[in-house]
Amino acid sequence: MSSKDSIIEKIRSLKLDQKPLPEIPDFGGATDLVQAFCTSIAENNGEIMSAEDLITKLESGIYPSIFSTDVSFENFSNQALPVDVHSFSKLDLAILKGQFAVAENGAIWLDDADLRLRAIPFITEHLVILVSRDSLVANMHQAYDRLGDQHSGFGLFIAGPSKTADIEQSLVIGAHGAKSLMVVLV
Amino acid sequence: MSHPQEAAEFLKDTAKSKWHDDTLWFIRDKRDKMSKTIPEWEELRELASSIKDNVLGNLADYLEEFERNASKNGIHIHWAKDAEEHNTIVLSILKKKDCTAIVKSKSILTEECHLNPFLEKNGVEVVDTDLGERIVQFLGQPPSHIVLPAIHLKKGEISELFHERLGTEKGNEDPYYLTQAARHHLREKFLAAKVAITGVNFGVAETGEFVVCTNEGNADMGVHLADTHIASMGIEKIIPKRNHLGVFLRLLARSATGQNITNYNSHFRSPENGKEIHIILVDNGRTAQLGRENFRDSLKCIRCGACMNTCPIYRRSGGFSYKSTVPGPIGSILSPGLDLQKHSSLPFASTLCGSCTDVCPVKINIHEQLYLWRQEITKAQGTSIKGLSMKFGNGIFKSPLSYNYSGKIMRMALKNLPKSLIYNPANVWGKQRDLPPVPNESFKEWVKKNRP
Numbered sequence: 052m053s054s055k056d057s058i059i060e061k062i063r064s065l066k067l068d069q070k071p072l073p074e075i076p077d078f079g080g081a082t083d084l085v086q087a088f089c090t091s092i093a094e095n096n097g098e099i100m101s102a103e104d105l106i107t108k109l110e111s112g113i114y115p116s117i118f119s120t121d122v123s124f125e126n127f128s129n130q131a132l133p134v135d136v137h138s139f140s141k142l143d144l145a146i147l148k149g150q151f152a153v154a155e156n157g158a159i160w161l162d163d164a165d166l167r168l169r170a171i172p173f174i175t176e177h178l179v180i181l182v183s184r185d186s187l188v189a190n191m192h193q194a195y196d197r198l199g200d201q202h203s204g205f206g207l208f209i210a211g212p213s214k215t216a217d218i219e220q221s222l223v224i225g226a227h228g229a230k231s232l233m234v235v236l237v
Numbered sequence: 238m239s240h241p242q243e244a245a246e247f248l249k250d251t252a253k254s255k256w257h258d259d260t261l262w263f264i265r266d267k268r269d270k271m272s273k274t275i276p277e278w279e280e281l282r283e284l285a286s287s288i289k290d291n292v293l294g295n296l297a298d299y300l301e302e303f304e305r306n307a308s309k310n311g312i313h314i315h316w317a318k319d320a321e322e323h324n325t326i327v328l329s330i331l332k333k334k335d336c337t338a339i340v341k342s343k344s345i346l347t348e349e350c351h352l353n354p355f356l357e358k359n360g361v362e363v364v365d366t367d368l369g370e371r372i373v374q375f376l377g378q379p380p381s382h383i384v385l386p387a388i389h390l391k392k393g394e395i396s397e398l399f400h401e402r403l404g405t406e407k408g409n410e411d412p413y414y415l416t417q418a419a420r421h422h423l424r425e426k427f428l429a430a431k432v433a434i435t436g437v438n439f440g441v442a443e444t445g446e447f448v449v450c451t452n453e454g455n456a457d458m459g460v461h462l463a464d465t466h467i468a469s470m471g472i473e474k475i476i477p478k479r480n481h482l483g484v485f486l487r488l489l490a491r492s493a494t495g496q497n498i499t500n501y502n503s504h505f506r507s508p509e510n511g512k513e514i515h516i517i518l519v520d521n522g523r524t525a526q527l528g529r530e531n532f533r534d535s536l537k538c539i540r541c542g543a544c545m546n547t548c549p550i551y552r553r554s555g556g557f558s559y560k561s562t563v564p565g566p567i568g569s570i571l572s573p574g575l576d577l578q579k580h581s582s583l584p585f586a587s588t589l590c591g592s593c594t595d596v597c598p599v600k601i602n603i604h605e606q607l608y609l610w611r612q613e614i615t616k617a618q619g620t621s622i623k624g625l626s627m628k629f630g631n632g633i634f635k636s637p638l639s640y641n642y643s644g645k646i647m648r649m650a651l652k653n654l655p656k657s658l659i660y661n662p663a664n665v666w667g668k669q670r671d672l673p674p675v676p677n678e679s680f681k682e683w684v685k686k687n688r689p
Contacts, residue, residue: 054520055304055316058472061524062297067533069294072477073287075484078277091497137462140428155487156497169509170461173454173501191483191498198479200444204310204507208486211500213454217369217385219392220260221412226368227420227427228454228501 080189084154091157095211097232119146136170145175151186153194162206178229184236239582244554258552265546267495286600289537299442299475306445310507313515320350336432338362342456344436346469349562364426366455381556384542433459437470443478446506450499465513473536488598492541526574531609535570537599544593566593570606584610651675
């Protein structure tokens with residue numbers, strides 16, 4: 052008998068009681084979604100930024116190599132999408148578009164179509180995500196309702212920059228992934 | 238060594254154990270504050286618990302549904318009945334890929350299977366990429382906490398270690414500086430690895446996708462740069478539907494570290510172009526635990542670690558004192574099922590205060606199961622010293638005459654016997670505390686005199 056068969060058979064032989072699945076009620080949430088979202092991003096050590104402030108930052112030249120998927124920042128982008136993402140190992144900034152975001156925790160959803168290559172938001176030194184104000188939902192239940200059965204090979208909620216507290220519980224921003232997350236509400 | 242002996246070792250460094258205690262309590266406190274910002278918190282716990290009840294009752298169906306959907310999405314599914322089979326499957330994939338160096342993000346299951354030593358014996362370099370795990374890996378230690386692997390170490394020790402292993406400045410204990418050194422060191426490993434291993438937080442039967450949560454981004458750095466992703470998944474990690482993730486992701490990080498969510502929550506459904514994803518579904522004692530009615534619910538655990546942070550025993554004895562992959566209250570109800578003999582002291586490493594049960598996001602009755610394991614262990618072990626003293630006590634309390642006399646004798650003895658005799662090895666209670674002053678008379682005598 053294969054391991055699969057023996058595991059499945061062992062479970063079935065227990066003949067356990069079947070209990071019904073609960074319904075998930077609509078819990079509602081914050082009334083001012085923009086304000087709640089901005090608070091959450093700040094709590095997660097991210098930064099909310101206006102498009103103008105971002106442009107000033109980009110013009111200052113502190114990010115020598117920039118990759119952008121958004122047309123409005125196209126003239127700042129000096130990197131083309133590589134065939135092999137390893138060549139982005141020195142990328143300074145990626146500007147990506149998120150599909151929608153969650154007010155209660157700052158989580159922004161992106162999938163394969165938004166990422167182009169899955170490693171980009173991790174391998175880049177700094178990350179900007181643009182997300183529409185109108186796309187905010189209150190909580191994670193509404194987020195999954197919105198996702199529905201939308202099918203992508205990969206998708207993720209990003210809620211802040213890479214961080215760790217593994218050394219004596221001292222918070223350090225910039226563990227392995229992006230050292231900062233800037234969110235622009237458009 | 239038993240848990241009390243190990244705990245005594247841990248407590249020798251008073252300052253460090255006090256720090257350990259305070260730090261974990263601080264995290265428990267953060268969890269409390271965070272949970273109170275969600276009005277429906279208790280309802281969420283109830284929902285999570287009911288969803289897991291449903292999972293445990295239909296586990297075979299959900300596993301088959303998960304396999305069907307994941308296979309449809311182009312994911313390779315493997316089944317392992319035990320740790321050995323799990324490790325063999327990993328090695329066979331590595332051999333096929335001609336791979337001798339891998340990166341691995343946090344996975345308690347691979348710890349449970351002792352994957353690292355197995356792969357190393359077979360000539361594979363394993364690099365743990367979670368910062369805390371890399372630290373303990375350098376030291377040749379297992380993690381001491383499932384969420385905070387290096388919580389037993391002070392920054393001075395880590396600075397010393399990194400000076401030796403990564404060439405950082407001697408004496409520089411700045412956490413930012415040390416973390417950056419690890420970032421550079423691990424980036425090279427990420428860029429070079431062809432195969433990456435991760436654990437799984439949740440597998441969704443309905444879609445065949447699985448979710449991995451991290452704050453560091455190390456799981457994603459590993460798998461997206463590698464060609465092959467191996468995900469090790471305990472069979473109890475299944476949830477029925479995608480929208481159930483809403484419930485669990487709201488609970489997990491808030492319970493674990495008091496954050497509103499982990500910064501990266503990745504949903505893997507099919508491999509990136511030209512790459513492979515393998516999932517290994519592992520039993521390793523889980524079906525046996527499912528068959529134990531009293532202990533079945535321990536399989537609902539989502540590995541947040543909240544029960545460890547709140548436990549007065551865990552905080553004051555450290556993760557290593559449990560000598561089990563999952564320490565703390567939840568480990569003390571999971572591990573006896575794997576090896577009753579080895580873990581027989583763990584269910585006694587508790588005050589049965591029930592704080593673990595109160596904070597558990599999936600409402601496992603941890604303290605009740607600890608109590609039930611004690612019965613099992615006492616049955617398995619036959620007569621214990623405690624049993625004998627209980628019998629002795631029973632004899633005294635049965636007869637008023639013997640009770641009155643033994644009270645008098647004890648009061649006299651405690652007053653007059655030398656300390657060395659009173660604090661003998663059998664007096665466990667008096668090991669780290671003084672006995673209270675002995676009264677001159679019994680309560681009965683006092684009442685007779687003062688309340689005539």
